[in-house]
Amino acid sequence: MIKFSDKQLKIPKLMRPVYLATVGMSKFDRAFPETRTEELCIQAFTAAADFVNMTPSELKQYIHTCYYGHFADHFGDQLLGESVIHDRLGLDPLGNIGVKTGGATGGSTMWEAVKAVASGYSDCTLALGWERMDEVPTDEGNHLISAAADKDWETPLGHIYTGYYAVMAQRYWKIFGKEEDSFRDTMAEIAVKNRGYARMNPHAQAPMKITIEDVKNSPIVAYPLRALDCCLMSVGSACGIVCDEKTAYEITDNPLRIYIAAGSHTLRVADRRNMTIPLLPNETPDTYKDLAKRFPGSDRYPGFTGFLAARMAAYYAYRMAGIKDPIEDLDVIELHDAFTISDIQSYEDVGLRPYGEGRDYIESGDAYLTNPQTKKPGKLPSNLSGGLIGCMHAVGATGLMQIAEIGYHIWNRWDEIHEPQEKWDVFGRKKPDDWTSLQVKGAKRGLAISHAGVGSHVTAAILMHPNNLLKED
């Protein structure tokens, strides 16, 4: 579609408030040759039980329906992998279903779990996701990933997904980045920032203390993208449990409100048609009246430079939750930094900056916990987990890891998850001598964006402390 009816633009409504009661994550790594997937899922679920001082069997007593996010069956040589995990978690005979929306699988799994509670069908649902891409040779893995593109029109062209994706980065780099060295540095800064934050996260797979020069000197993957501009390939699991108000307060005295919405766009970038920009609450038609003048070549929307699915997820979610301006109303954010350049693109899609000006979110220092220029707290710190670039991208778990990380900040319990020496030891990782807390002080509201591939699916999940809602139910 290129025109949307009022019915299609209806602001999604949850029929009753939904709360996030607890979350959990496993260790994340590139490969676990001596660990079965279920062991990682049980690790994540047990962490969620621990977080609310319950045993796993006590927590299971509350669950009524289960949603499992796992994208790439063909990597694991196992259809109905969801059933395997469901059984190993000991949750039979509860109803369960698998969710698959590429990179957005984790977010979409939560989207389903929330709706089941909102409708009254269930009072408590489990959203649990995982992925493992380590059980095939790398070139076969590249082929299997490319199978998420169109099998007749794209996959035969190189069997390499990066190629289908990076053409968008190229266009953004030329039109909005104007091929400037300063823009290249800003891209690199994201890689430095997120890998640096990952150093404080024992779950994270690729913590690194690096410089902008390191990123710019790393091997070229597909110009302008270099190895250190790209996200990880990971194995791991994450989960969240959502409830109605009564059940949530039985599990914990401090549940968070959750709102979530989804958008979509064509699987083949080739099929994108021109349309007018759907506006977020902090934009007016004037915002874009001279866009094509300022950025010659930007006359197509979304063209190759915007992600309509992300824009629509934010369009729905902000209005659902009463967000007028994400920079002002939110305290912490986790974005889908698949590539440094797509991270910049998504700042615009979700309205942190208008289209064309995404780089300023980094350059202003707003995206940092501590603004490097003013030394004051950043306005809206992003990807303190390390993101997909520094922490992990275990596809079906990614969106749930992001939601968990946002939750830890609002619960003011980030340190408890990331600091203990015992956890670093159990995960076999060295805690850095300069470990520092990344807890966002006084965080009340946060956003997690879960995004698939070239932008076929995106979800926007908003968490709020119940005392700090922006809109009446």
Added chain:
Amino acid sequence: MPKTENEKGFVDVANGRYKPKGVFHIPEANQPIFNKDTGKLAGITNPRDMTYMHSYGGEAPFFEGLGKGKLMATRCDNEKCDTKGSIYQPFRIYCPDCLRKNTVIDMTDLAKTTAKIHSYIITHRSGAFNSLPKPIKFINIEFEGVVTILMSVLAVGEPEFDKKVLPIFNTKSPTYTITDLRFVVEGTSESELPEGFTF
């Protein structure tokens, strides 16, 4: 090792069914995976050689056209459709708005005169089963009056934004896949084209 002629699998359609003949999978035993440090069993390999059959359905005229040197597209001609007249490349069987069957049109001449590069990327990487020479120069092509932007590869020349390109077709030994269509920069001579390709 490439399969011998006797080991290849072929498929026809007859009486509304796929009719496979020949050899479709050569079994290979699994192997144990041990941890080299501890000597303990970690798992097994599961080798497998399989063949999928892709039905082209209503897109068949597009893939058949490539081997004949033709670039087929589609157009919505529904008088009542909001987006009537839109030309689709990639070829869409149905209009995405009114869901009426599109008209198949030959856009070879349009492509020869108006194709230009919208974006591109050069990559030295590929996945298993890749048949294209590396590096792969992915290009996205705008055509005048076409509402979408086709992805393909540039076989000769260097990609640049807005650069004019011409389609070439694997007419001598068609594979009937999207790789039968590639593009070259303007001014490329017939002798520079990849094996089997013509303008």
